[in-house]
Amino acid sequence: MMSRRFPEAAAVGVGGFVRDDTPTEQVDRREAVVASLAGTVRDLVDATIRTTLGDAELHRIRDDLAAVVDRLRAGQLPGPAGIRYNSERRSWNWGNAVMGAANALAPPLDVVHDASGCHADVDLGAAYEGPPGLVHGGVSAMLLDHIMGETASAMRRTTFTGTLTTRYRRGTPLGPLRLEASIVREEGRKVFVAGSIADADGVTVEAEGVFIQPAGAPAADG
Numbered sequence: 001m002m003s004r005r006f007p008e009a010a011a012v013g014v015g016g017f018v019r020d021d022t023p024t025e026q027v028d029r030r031e032a033v034v035a036s037l038a039g040t041v042r043d044l045v046d047a048t049i050r051t052t053l054g055d056a057e058l059h060r061i062r063d064d065l066a067a068v069v070d071r072l073r074a075g076q077l078p079g080p081a082g083i084r085y086n087s088e089r090r091s092w093n094w095g096n097a098v099m100g101a102a103n104a105l106a107p108p109l110d111v112v113h114d115a116s117g118c119h120a121d122v123d124l125g126a127a128y129e130g131p132p133g134l135v136h137g138g139v140s141a142m143l144l145d146h147i148m149g150e151t152a153s154a155m156r157r158t159t160f161t162g163t164l165t166t167r168y169r170r171g172t173p174l175g176p177l178r179l180e181a182s183i184v185r186e187e188g189r190k191v192f193v194a195g196s197i198a199d200a201d202g203v204t205v206e207a208e209g210v211f212i213q214p215a216g217a218p219a220a221d222g
């Protein structure tokens with residue numbers, strides 16, 4: 001298993017905000033390829049959870065997959081993907097835990113910025129289960145953290161989660177869900193955000209968060 005700390009990555013600036021002058025059209029093309037791969041890996045995760053095949057067949061499949069991992073390992077970044085951006089203001093963070101195009105652990109979330117904040121539709125399958133048939137509470141908090149953080153940052157300033165409070169009003173069923181977030185007020189470097197998760201019958205989780213522009217970070221970069 002690869003180390004979870006990446007000193008060699010820090011040494012070459014990988015894993016942070018990385019200026020990368022790959023042309024947008026090439027980034028888009030590559031993004032489609034990694035998203036397609038991640039989609040298949042996501043299917044693999046679901047298929048693994050729900051398989052009823054016998055032990056011997058699972059051992060064979062494990063060996064096949066280990067060979068695939070070896071092929072992917074033939075060309076790797078020295079650390080996490082970080083956030084990359086080019087001179088055309090195209091940014092991409094393909095490893096992000098919630099919306100990373102290359103990350104099969106990400107649901108993924110397609111966040112839409114609208115006049116009042118952000119919203120996203122997501123369809124959570126077996127990999128996100130906590131209580132039987134219901135979304136794991138930590139997954140709900142993670143999704144809210146992301147959409148609320150993106151709302152606070154409005155894609156033009158850096159904000160970090162300071163405090164996130166969640167109220168689980170009832171179980172959130174696996175399946176199609178709607179996430180929403182909006183800015184409630186701002187005080188200096190603090191941005192107060194409200195968020196929610198809803199199914200077809202209404203809100204299941206509501207959240208309040210304080211997102212903070214770190215000291216020294218520009219208030220807005222346009």
Ligand SMILES: CCCCCCCCCCCC(=O)SCCNC(=O)CCNC(=O)[C@H](O)C(C)(C)COP(=O)(O)OP(=O)(O)OC[C@H]1O[C@@H](n2cnc3c(N)ncnc32)[C@H](O)[C@@H]1OP(=O)(O)O
Nearest residue numbers: 091145146149150153160161162163188210212213214215
């Ligand atoms: C492609 C692009 C995608 C871009 C879109 C990406 C969206 C990603 C969304 C995911 C967001 C995350 O998960 S972020 C990852 C999780 N969060 C973190 O790791 C944050 C770790 N904590 C920190 O780095 C720091 O503690 C900060 C930045 C939160 C605060 O540090 P600081 O800047 O030194 O703050 P400080 O001067 O002490 O305080 C400033 C003001 O904030 C208040 N304050 C300080 N800490 C907190 C706190 N935890 N909760 C509430 N309030 C706080 C203080 O009382 C003060 O209020 P007053 O006296 O001024 O009234």
